Amino acid sequence: MERVKLFVKTVHTKSFGSYSNKDVIFLLKDISDMLHETSTMDKEEQIQSGKHYSEMLPIENEPSKEYTNLFFSSLHSNKLKIAEAVQVIAEEIIRQKGKKTLLVSLARAGTPIGILVKRYILAKYQISLPHYSVSIIRGRGIDENAINYLRKHYPDYEFQFIDGWTGKGAIKLELDQSLQTINQTNQTNISNSIAVLADPGQCADIYGTREDFLIPNACLNATVSGLISRTVMNRDLLSSKDFHGAKFYQELSPHDVSNYFIDEISAQFESILGNTVSFKMDEPNWSGLREVQSIQKMLKIKDKNLIKPGVGETTRVLLRRVPWKILVRDKMDKNVSHILLLAKERKVPVEEYHLMSYSCCGIIKSIK
Structure with missing residues (x-):
């Protein structure tokens, strides 16, 4: 076997x-020891009263049996589809x-x-690309200290955001604005290209699919x-030289499926490595944002941030926010079966709305 090349x-x-x-x-x-979590209702009230969501953390408990079952069922139903989408974006990253x-x-x-x-590229090309995870927060931008750290340690590498x-x-808009500022300030040319597994909003540069389906890691x-x-940007806790913050939930270790998810998808790579990938990336057209603006106007919603389109975001609205209603394009669509179940459990009304490309859309209740 060819010796693995390390670029790390x-x-x-x-x-x-x-x-x-x-x-x-x-x-x-x-x-982990610096910030206490806030209940869902308290968090919603504080966010809608003007406090930035990144200054606090929601309570994260042991996942319920229902949500755990949803994770496992969606993983086993979609693991090959996910692996193939990973293959598409990995090959496109290497090509570009x-x-x-x-x-x-x-x-x-x-x-x-x-x-x-990273694992796909290692399996296919025997190259271990460096991989870091950094914080980006809507309304606050990307963590500039983290970007500067990476610029210093990898001065001759092409950035690819994921x-x-x-x-x-x-x-994506936050990333574009942040990097424009960073590049102008430092006379750099860091790429703002973003690769995503699923791009129903049609605004990503590289995507595995534009189908709006449930990616299992949206369930938990x-x-x-x-x-x-979730990442935190709170100046009471962080200095100007710190990276953005996060909590490590070690107490949830008995319920951790993070590496199980990775291993289950990675196990699919062997069967697809020999596949020829011929996939043309369409240019971003931002149709999803226009649809959200139409929904905002139709429902007379003042804050567009209360509108969360797509299966992943709708799932999260039902799991961790205070939902008002759910819009679905087609109640018979298999991609929204779990949405209908969760909405029924939480007694959230569901309405069919055919004028959107998303499978569904979650609307957060206005506490005001």
């Missing part, structure tokens, strides 16, 4: 989370950027997808994300 520099970073450092290194500050590419996942939904891309899926494109929180919390 030695970085002395303390292990954080349940993933191996061989898979990913988190550029995050551990704030070459074999000296720095994989930069957006914590936390992007992290497992970045690990899968996320899980797109909704209305808020994170920390227990499928390396036991890492």
Whole structure:
């Protein structure tokens, strides 16, 4: 077997989370003992009263049996589809950027997808690309300290950002704006290209599919994300020199399926490595954002951030927010069967709305 080529520099970073450092290194500050979580209703009231969501953390408990079963059923139903989508984006990254590419996942939904891309490229090309996970926060931007760290340690690498899926494109817009500022300030030319597994919002540069289906890591929180919390940007806890923060939920270790998810998808690679990938990437057209704007106007919603389109985002609305109603394009669509079940359990009304490309859309209740 050909000797594995290593393009990874030695970085002395303390292990954080349940993933191996061989898979990913988190550029995050551990704030596990510094921040207490906020209940769902309290969090919703504070967010809608003006406090930024990144200044607090939701409570993350042991996942319920229902959500765990949903994770396993969606994983086993879609693992080959996910592996094939990973193959598409990994091959496109190699085609566009070459074999000296720095994989930069957006914590936390992007992290497992970045690990899968790294593993696929290792399996196919015997090259271990460096892979880091950094924070990006809507309204606050990407973690500039993390980007500067990567620029310093990988000055001759092409950046490739990775996320899980797109909704209305808020994170893509945040990435574009952040990198424009960073590039202007530092006279650099860091690429703002983002690769996602699923792009129903049609705003990603590289995507595995534009089908709006359930990616299993949308079903659970920390227990499928390396036991890492959502990222935090709170100046009461972090200095100007710190990376963005996150909590490590070690107490949830007995329920952790993070590496199980990675291993199940990676096991599919052997059967597809010989496949010829001929996939033309369509240009982003931002149709998803226009659909969200139409929904906002139709429902007279003042804050578009209360509208969460796509299967992944709708699942999260039902799991961790205070939902008002759910829109589905077609109640018979197998991609929304779990949405209908969750909505029924939580007594959230569901309405059919055919004028959208998304399979469904979650609307958060306005506390005001």
